[in-house]
Amino acid sequence: MGSSSQQYSVEDLARFMKDAKDAEKPYVFFTGAGCSVSAGIPLASKIVEELNDRFRLELKVLAEEERKDYGKCMECIEVSKRRDYLKDYIDKAKINWAHIALACLMKEGYIRRTLTFNFDNLLARSCGLLGLYPATYDFTASNLNLYNLIDDPAIVHLHGQGHGFVQLNSESETHGHAPLLEEFVRHTLNESPTLFIGYSGLNDAFFPQIETEFAGQHRLFWVDMNQNAPTHLQNSILESRLAHYISCHEGGSDIFLIELAQALDCFPPTIFANPYEHLINELEGIANYPSRNNDMSVNEKHDMTAGLANDTQDILLETKKRLKEAQKREQENDSNILPIFLRGDYARVVEVLEAKQDLDDEQKSWLARAYFNLALSQSDKREKIKYYDLIINKFGNSNELALQELVAKVMVNKAVSLGQLEKTQEAIAIYDAIIDKFGKSSELALQEPVAKAMVNKAVTLDQLEKTQEATAIYDAIINKFGKSSELVLQEQVAKAMVNKAVSLGELEKTEEAIAAYDAIIDKFGKSSELALQERVAKVMVNKAVTLDQLEKTQEAIAIYDAIIDKFGKSSELVLQEPVAKAMVNKAVSLGEHEKIEEEIAVYDAIIDKFGKSSELALQEQVAKAMVNKAVSLGELEKTEEEIAVYDAIIDKFGKSSELVLQEPVAKAMVNKAVSLGEHEKIEEAIAAYDAIIDKFGKSSELALQERVAKAMVNKAVSLGELEKTEEAIAIYDAIIDKFGKSSELALQEQVAKAMVNKAVSLGELEKTEEAIAIYDAIIDKFGKSSELALQERVAKVMVNKAVTLDQLEKTQEAIAIYDAIIDKFGKSSELALQEQVAKVMVYKAVSLGELEKTEEAIAAYDAIIDKFGKSSELALQEQVGYALNGQGYYYLLEAKKHWSDQKLVQNYLSQAYDVLSKGLENIADDNKAVLIGNLAYTEFLQGKIFQSEEHLTTALKLGGQELYDGTIEDIAQFPVPKDADFKILLDKVWNSINR
DSSP states (O other): OOSOSOOOOHHHHHHHHHHHHHTTOOEEEEEOGGGTGGGTOOOHHHHHHHHHHHTHHHHTTSOTTGGGOHHHHHHTSOHHHHHHHHHHHHHHOOOOHHHHHHHHHHHTTSEEEEEESOOOOHHHHHHHHTTOOOEEEETTSSOGGGGGGOOSSEEEESSBOTTSSOBOOSHHHHHHHHHHHHHHHHHHHHHSOEEEESOOSOSSSSHHHHHHHOOSSSOEEEEESSSSOOHHHHTTGGGSTTEEEEEOTTTHHHHHHHHHHHHTTOOSOHHHHOHHHHHHHHHHTSOOEEEOOOOOOHHHHTOTTGGGOOEEEOTTHHHHHHHHHHHHHHHHHTOOOHHHHHTTOHHHHHHHHHTSSSOOHHHHHHHHHHHHHHHHTOSSHHHHHHHHHHHHHHHTTOOOHHHHHHHHHHHHHHHHHHHHTTOHHHHHHHHHHHHHHHTTOOOHHHHHHHHHHHHHHHHHHHHTTOHHHHHHHHHHHHHHHTTOOOHHHHHHHHHHHHHHHHHHHHTTOHHHHHHHHHHHHHHHTTOOOHHHHHHHHHHHHHHHHHHHHTTOHHHHHHHHHHHHHHHTTOOOHHHHHHHHHHHHHHHHHHHHTTOHHHHHHHHHHHHHHHTTOOOHHHHHHHHHHHHHHHHHHHHTTOHHHHHHHHHHHHHHHTTOOOHHHHHHHHHHHHHHHHHHHHTTOHHHHHHHHHHHHHHHTTOOOHHHHHHHHHHHHHHHHHHHHTTOHHHHHHHHHHHHHHHTTOOOHHHHHHHHHHHHHHHHHHHHTTOHHHHHHHHHHHHHHHTTOOOHHHHHHHHHHHHHHHHHHHHTTOHHHHHHHHHHHHHHHTTOOOHHHHHHHHHHHHHHHHHHHHTTOHHHHHHHHHHHHHHHTTOOOHHHHHHHHHHHHHHHHHHHHHHHHTTTOHHHHHHHHHHHHHHHHHHTTTSOGGGOHHHHHHHHHHHHHHTOHHHHHHHHHHHHHHHHHHHHHHHHHHHTSSOOTHHHHHHHHHHHHHHHHHO
16 A cells, blocks of 8 residues: 555546546446445444344343444344344435446446445446446345356345345354355456445455455555544555555545546436436337237137237327427526536536526526535635635625525635634634624524634634633623524534633633533533534543542542443444543553552453454554553563563554554554663663664654654663663764754754763763763753753753863863853752752862862852752752751861861861751761761761761661771861771771671
């Protein structure tokens, strides 16, 4: 299928079909239930719902999941009841335009044969309407070995006919019949180009045969309502370059087949374009009327064959004459616009009607519809608007309801197009014009566009952040149409109520938002209308999410459960989707409250319930559930199971071209690689990162580029862990080259990480000057960014640069950078930046101490304590603790320096003791060794020998050899008489710990 899921248009298909006809290899069409739905025959999902309601007793024996399966349901119902149930639909079905268009294509030789999975006779009736009477075969009652005797054009019922002896409904019936069709399917796919339409390939055993037998001898087209090809098609027949997917989601099979027939110049059929000619042609096929010959001789009376020689006469001559006269009058009158319109030649309709002096109301309607269709056919929105303006100017003052309705629709469309062109104020002006012009009408056909205009205006105001004005319009809609019982108005009221609730949430009026959600549920919760049920389901999800945000998790979970109970058995996609979302959200809520086993159980339920669906919206939720399940298994340290789930995601969705599925696949691949790395399987992790880069490296989708960038960063980090520093730096350079010019924050973050890591790696290689140059490049590139993620990187880089300069003994330069960091980020309220500022202030104080600027160092420590001393953030408390330790240490040194002045000594020691004791409250236990050691030394010098020994023991247990060696160095500074005794105590405690 190539990189695009929809390579060919209707026009392209028409050219393929013309070529096939010219080559005497016309197409074979396969039709399914989607072709008959507009005739009044429901799809399998709707039938399943009705069967569950009508045959509850019969289906009682099925499990809940089985009751959603068409074949399994039918298997539990007697054949006679099945027949009666379906017959009611088939008898009442109206001929729809999809089958009329199919009949046109068959009549003109573009389709040699139509194979249908449907029981209805809609195609045969359509053909009869056109004067075409194809051979009809029922393959449930035929000798399938004689398929080569089929006389084309033909209609073949693969699973039986509504009035036939056998109809294959159940799973076992279709599976049993499928092998009998194998040779016929192979022959069909290898002999002719084919097209499948209205058939999902999911409800019977036929699809596997298509998969097996399609060998690319001829092209195969698959036409379906999904915007993009379902996964089961992408992963099978559409992998062939000769199999193509075309979506008919905008108009269904009716519009698709009409447009195809129009493109091949065989639509409309003569019965609509020229009914007189059609009738005349049909009458020509009738034999002359017989009349008895009464003048017989005696001899002839004894001749038994003589009576066969009756006279005949064409008694329909007068009828044909009248039809031809009527046909001539219409041709002279040139008033029949219908055939031109049905051909889709809207420009010709305009040309014919604009040439007339005075148009009657019907002709005006034709002209307005033609202009409207010309507008819809324009790809340029500005060109659309020109046609919309023409219609409004030409018909805007008409009193005819049909024209007013079209004008109102056109005005709505014009406003929408203006909005898409970002001409927001003009769009709002049009919405106001619609409300002014038609707002007082009592006609439903006009009330509907008024309601739409009001909703659209409010949405537009919302987008302009004029939320109060938008909310006022939502209220006006509710007041104006809230009591209407008309579904089209109820839908708009429901939209307004939902949007109002969402707007209230955005204004952080959470309680009012919840009340608005409750009002929707109260008003429409009992409706059986699908459009309103869909709104209610979405509202319930929104309410639960809002409760979750308020940390009312139990209430939220109760709502999620209510959604599952209320809509969980529905087969309607628009209801299944919020059910799936509710289940995912419930699982996430359980996980956030550390109920991980329950969380995983819900994910499993989602996978069981929706895992086999081909619907993209449900596949997306299944993929999310699988990713989340794997993450949860990782949290439980069930690594093998975690990786197995990631592999299952990759197997299930890895070939999909859908972004919403590619994204969880990429996430699964990254997570798998990370998990392998965490378990020291670094080579496997690197291979996994390479797989991500190979698979998605050329994608232009931001969500996938981000995963690729992360994979590249992680791969480089992994190479660094293997001490392959040069290779790691090469990867960092590749990241910078690939994503360095992107303005997307998610990619800028990864570039910043790569640059930082590269600089650190250069430092490890002792290429200090190069490392500093990279730090400067990062500061130049991202230093002016207002994005927190990048500001944090810049702050860390500036810290790293300063520390590097300190290591190079360029202390004054380092202090200058510390000051620059404090100036740049010191006023920020963001914790990530406050933490960097606090660290820098500590480093600055340490550097000042190293320059023997003790007073300035102590002042720097005071500044830290003043700025962050009252913070409740642990990360900042830690830095305050380090400041107190540094300050206490300098007081301790000052005491030793002034040992001859014991009064001053005691004052310094008292200050040291106070700040060091306070520091104990701030620093985490793992980092307290130095501070406790300083406190022990202070206490010893104060004469508190017992307390000193206690603290010294704790400090040495925490700090070990490093602390012991550091203490020896410290007591050597400004030595005092008591240092010798402290050294004895130090050795005693150290030896005691080591023993």
